[in-house]
Amino acid sequence: MKYPELLRFEDVLPRLDQFDTIIDVRSPSEFALDHLPGAINCPVLDDEQRIKVGTMYKQVNAFEAKKVGAALVARNIARHIEDRFLDKPRDWKPLVYCWRGGNRSGSMAHILAKIGWPVVQLDGGYKAYRNYVNGALEQAPALSFRVICGTTGSGKSRLLEVLHADGAQVLDLEQLAAHRGSVLGNLPSQPQPTQKAFETMVWDRLRKFDPSRPVFVESESKKVGQLRVPAALMDTMRAAACISLQLSRANRVRLLMEDYAHFTQDPATLNAQLDCLVSLHGHEKIKRWHELANSGQMEVLVEELLAEHYDPAYLRSIDRNFVQFDKAQVVELDDITPDAFLAAARHLQATA
Incomplete structure (x- = not known):
């Protein structure tokens, strides 16, 4: 040669x-x-x-x-x-x-x-x-996806992390995009990659999966932060079998307080992000949420954001965008401990 x-x-x-x-x-x-x-x-x-x-x-x-x-x-x-x-x-x-x-x-x-x-x-x-x-990326991936659905704070990302650590095939789009997928989802210590770099990472993950085994993925929207999910992948995910992850609101508040600790320590940054919701909730509601953040009443604020913003938005979109959600496998978490997530992950792998 x-x-x-x-x-x-x-x-x-x-x-x-x-x-x-x-x-x-x-x-x-x-x-x-x-x-x-x-x-x-x-x-x-x-x-x-x-x-x-x-x-x-x-x-x-x-x-x-x-x-x-x-x-x-x-x-x-x-x-x-x-x-x-x-x-x-x-x-x-x-x-x-x-x-x-x-x-x-x-x-x-x-x-x-x-x-x-x-x-x-x-x-x-x-x-x-x-x-x-x-x-x-213009071709529909020949993979069997299991789409983890659930309201904000129900632990979808944590479950993906545990599934991956336990040997399951996982496509974690939020991890690849360095964003948690909501108006408060940017990671202050980590900028998002470029669109091309994101697509390279997605392609690289997809090509390495075993088509004979399921791939677990979260029920994302078409954009994760500023990055677009490839359309063919998005269409395939939206037609796939669903898992409905359920967690009590009290535990969801606990989980979000842990995952978004950077906002609880920096109310000014949180309030700047909340300003993006003015068109949806009006100035008076945003003013109240600013006051809760500034006075350190973060648990009250998180509870109200779930009840008045995130949960209604989720309920409006999930059935419309994920066509098999009405037949979803229900997985209930009774806690947010590592053992609870590991038990859920192993149950899902055993029943996939």
């Missing part, structure tokens, strides 16, 4: 999890928007250098730009080899890609191959990968 081996993504895909390292040589800003699952960033031109060389192409000429670019690329590749790859054995198998599979990845792949490593270069680069993912 002659290396570097140039392969299309369709040919790389069956081997994708077998590469020792997936190397994205694009600039850091390109990498941050999205990248192949598990890739590391080893830019052959950083953002500033890419602008410099690109400007020379336009304002001087291609020859002068290539000379400057080649010197930068050579130095950067040398640094990556010294910093990250000197300890790799002869049989280390890397996959290298850039935006279109051209000069940037070609330079890195050529040098790694000359050293003696069996390197593969992705033909068409990230662009070809992205086209593949777009096409895959």
